[in-house]
Amino acid sequence: MAEKVLVTGATGKVGTVLVRLLLERGVEVKAGTRRPADAEGLLGARVEAVELDYEATETWDEAVQWADRVFLVPPPFDPRSDDLLVPFLDWAVQSGTEHVVLLSAMGAEARERMALRRVEQRIERTGVAWTFLRPNIYMQNFSRGIVAHQIRDMGEVRLPTEDGMVSFVDGRDVAAVAAAVLTVDEHAGRAYTLTGPEALDHYQAAAIISEVSGRHVGYMPVDEDETRYSLLAAGWPEDQAETFSRLMTAIRESRRAGISQDVPKLLGRPATTFQAFSREHAEAWR
Ligand SMILES: NC(=O)c1ccc[n+]([C@@H]2O[C@H](COP(=O)([O-])OP(=O)(O)OC[C@H]3O[C@@H](n4cnc5c(N)ncnc54)[C@H](OP(=O)(O)O)[C@@H]3O)[C@@H](O)[C@H]2O)c1
Numbered sequence: 309m310a311e312k313v314l315v316t317g318a319t320g321k322v323g324t325v326l327v328r329l330l331l332e333r334g335v336e337v338k339a340g341t342r343r344p345a346d347a348e349g350l351l352g353a354r355v356e357a358v359e360l361d362y363e364a365t366e367t368w369d370e371a372v373q374w375a376d377r378v379f380l381v382p383p384p385f386d387p388r389s390d391d392l393l394v395p396f397l398d399w400a401v402q403s404g405t406e407h408v409v410l411l412s413a414m415g416a417e418a419r420e421r422m423a424l425r426r427v428e429q430r431i432e433r434t435g436v437a438w439t440f441l442r443p444n445i446y447m448q449n450f451s452r453g454i455v456a457h458q459i460r461d462m463g464e465v466r467l468p469t470e471d472g473m474v475s476f477v478d479g480r481d482v483a484a485v486a487a488a489v490l491t492v493d494e495h496a497g498r499a500y501t502l503t504g505p506e507a508l509d510h511y512q513a514a515a516i517i518s519e520v521s522g523r524h525v526g527y528m529p530v531d532e533d534e535t536r537y538s539l540l541a542a543g544w545p546e547d548q549a550e551t552f553s554r555l556m557t558a559i560r561e562s563r564r565a566g567i568s569q570d571v572p573k574l575l576g577r578p579a580t581t582f583q584a585f586s587r588e589h590a591e592a593w594r
Pocket residue numbers: 316317318319320321322323340341342343360361362363381382383384385386411412413414424442443444445446449
């Protein structure tokens with residue numbers, strides 16, 4: 309059983325839930341964030357938030373020297389995440405980290421040029437015990453961030469995904485899997501693909517959101533440029549908007565449609581459906 313876990317990305321969609329689940333299991337946790345002063349409101353007073361920035365070596369010591377295991381979260385859509393994470397990772401392994409659980413992404417194993425795959429390969433080479441979690445797109449992208457804003461402001465989802473199918477996964481299921489693999493040794497050397505129980509296109513997802521929220525929400529297929537401009541207007545860097553575009557292409561080609569049984573196998577219960585997720589998050593769209 310792990311005694312001390314450093315959760316990086318602790319303010320994020322998975323990290324926030326994972327911190328709570330680990331505390332419930334009696335695990336000691338430090339929550340890594342670039343802004344620890346802001347984190348207490350989000351995470352509660354029971355967890356110690358520590359400053360951690362992959363780009364600031366002076367912040368690595370306090371969090372990493374203490375931990376037995378590290379949950380490693382790459383910043384989203386960053387095509388340089390390998391440049392960013394590898395020095396931190398190497399340093400953690402040299403400092404005695406025993407197990408690294410990486411939050412990777414579905415399909416990384418087949419994409420040698422993807423930054424997340426390069427992080428995976430580096431972890432494999434260090435000799436540390438590792439587990440890779442490869443989730444599909446989170447359902448939470450409908451309740452937080454750009455799509456949630458579109459729904460609230462315009463009553464529609466506007467993405468260039470057309471009728472591409474996606475087996476969206478609930479980020480809370482991803483956190484539950486992370487808590488399970490961080491607290492026993494048997495998952496070392498394993499990679500898990502984490503999806504929901506069904507594949508939906510964005511027309512179907514919008515119809516479910518309409519049904520549970522009581523307001524009409526439609527899906528409007530748009531061209532890639534519209535999405536790109538709105539991301540840039542929201543302050544996304546050019547290269548991250550480019551990575552987002554590649555994901556949209558993968559969806560259009562239904563390369564995010566596959567359904568894995570890893571969530572039910574690891575949790576001993578079915579993966580959360582989009583319907584159940586939407587019922588629990590209906591307030592986000594009202
Ligand atoms: N979102 C999805 O649908 C999805 C799907 C599949 C896989 N994933 C995986 O999940 C990862 C995270 O994506 P997300 O969208 O869920 O984001 P998120 O975890 O909700 O937010 C990103 C987190 O990264 C932290 N962070 C950003 N820059 C950092 C830095 N320089 N040093 C240390 N921490 C930093 C932020 O912490 P602070 O701001 O508190 O410092 C924040 O907690 C992706 O890279 C990918 O590997 C996500």
